Amino acid sequence: MTQRLPPSLTPLDAALAALLRGIDPTRPVELPLTEAAGCVAAGAPLLAAYPQHDIAATDGWALHANELIGASAYSPLLLATAPVRVDAGDAMPAGCDCVLDIDAVEMSGPLAQVLAEGVPGQGIRRAGSDIAAGLTAGAEGHPVGPADLLLADLAAVDRLSVRRPRLRIVNVPDTATTADMIAGIARAAGTDVKSFETAARDEASVADALDASSCDLLLTIGGSGVGRHDAVVTALARRGEVIAHGLALQPGRTAAIGRVGNVPVVALPGSPDHALAAWLALVMPLIDRLSARRLRRQVTWPLARKIASSVGIAEIALLAEEHQTWMPLAVGEWPLQAMARADAWLLIPASLEGFAAGEPVDAYLMRE
Template sequence: MIQTQRLPAALTPLETAVAALLDGLEPVAPVALPLLEALGCVAAEMPPLKAMPPSDIAAADGFALRARDLVGASSYSPLPLRQLPHWVEAGDPMPEGCDCVIDAACLDQTGPMAEALAEAIPGQGVRRRGGDITEDASVIAVGRRLGPLDLLIARAAGLEKINVRRPRLRLVNIPATSGHTMTAQLILEAAGAAGADVLVISARQRDALSIAETIDASACDVLITIGGSGVGRTDAAITALAARGELVAHGIALQPGRTAAVGRIGNIPVIALPGAPDQALAAWWALVLPVLDRWSGLQPSRKVMLPLARKIASSVGIAEVVLLERSAGAWLPLAVGELSIELIARADAWLLVPGGSEGYAAGTPMDAHMLRDG
């Protein structure tokens, strides 16, 4: 028999909880990270890039010549060259005065004098200065999460480090009675993918004193606890948070994730996530990501708009997380408010139905947060 979990009597609207978390937050100061460490972080301001390549280079192996010296050359009318041309390989700087590269087969060297067998145009076989990156370009957009292609640009520009905004996240894992750590690992990996610098701490016990010892916001930008946020006898995270700072709300009008809590220690937002994976993930999406996005200066995340393949029915007064699968050019709702691990793994995107909505009719175009590329 499934028992209904007892919840706080009054649930705080999700938008109220988020507003309290974001109040007064500004993007963190940029730091310069090595390129591999910067992957997944949010780009900050950086100086304009230098031209790449810095000079004209050969785009292919061949002979470097001046195009005007080849006018009229053909296999039927070979054109003698006054001197043997320079041989270049792809990536070599172009010799002074040369503006094209021709294939070796376009030159006959069997006789006493080299002969051109084909014409060429200026720039043929040549990668011009600034062909990859123009002078003073700013191709890595501020506020965008850095991916492999951004790092390719940085390497092409000769950069070893790149400026990013990387919020520091302190993750406090409260041990479950069964020793289950799957949720903590899920949130740890999600935090890394969000570009956060994560420090993981485990409380010694589930009691409020042990948890309070680990709730230290002195060296972080956001503090997350996992587990112990419900209303059972051993769920002491809320008591510990109230002892160390300000408890803003316990019980959020969010499904799943209603037993989450939000608070502050000074200017540092604190979010208590439930211990169940689906509830923790929903609260992560709805409560934690807005905080990380604000700290990191992230521009609006990528969304994809597609019509709904079937209607979404939602309860008024509760914001509900919906899992979506892309199917035949539409969003197919997989789950509303109840998220199994199997469906989480299957989903391509998610969206949040506001608490004031009863849902959406089939065919309604919806913007969804992507969970995977492609």
């Protein structure tokens, strides 16, 4: 049976509120550092100081600065004992507080001449200078980034507490390119992605794949429109509940939302631009709720030129940064080249006709 969009589309705000109703954050899990990247921190461990003791920051000779006063190439300082040669990362020998370059000391048999002065701390990383004791790796409610992983690794922390929602993606045949794009974005957003493809595009095949027993969020890709072979919405009604089909959102008008048991379901259109728009407007807020992520950062800059929008439907504009202004690339309909070039996106509420040139707008970054 072919689905038909209702004559009045569901407002985006109403659809999102219904989708988020009753959704709580997932339980924290402990993950190795190699798997925690991108996940939202559920706590931040206190780190030990690093380095734990003074170490050489460069290759050279370990010496005591006060003993080198006046040394120069014109007035070499003869040392009673040979200095200790160190490599970067070596612990500093007792009584030494600087490291001179290799060519600053001349060795002639057992004799050593110093050709330059040194200052305390030169060529050294002091204990606790990179990581102060009590510093945390990451911040609760924020994604774990490369710098957080570096700090944790240096401080010998091998696991982090994060929230990683389990995401099941069901791909209807002939939409593999869109499914691959969404799966990549989902992994970067810190979700545990499992992807499946239905055996065919018919209702029974799709319904068989709508298994919500081991996921926190279920996505379908393709088959949500009103074509003769679009069966996702009827399959969802068969397995669970359809909350809304046909949203006042452009791109993304043919997206649908529902539930299978207590698990939210978002049916994304097969077209890449419509799928990405529905991801930004519907799926991203769901993942943020499941991850207990704090509010995403917005960047406010003036528009380089005006944006016109239709009242009664929410539209998403793609923006590029140009000299600290937002240049609109596409509104409502997105060429693929605009998607590739976009630095940010802007949701235009259904109540507005757009924004004037020079008006400051709050945009979300495409890549954080």
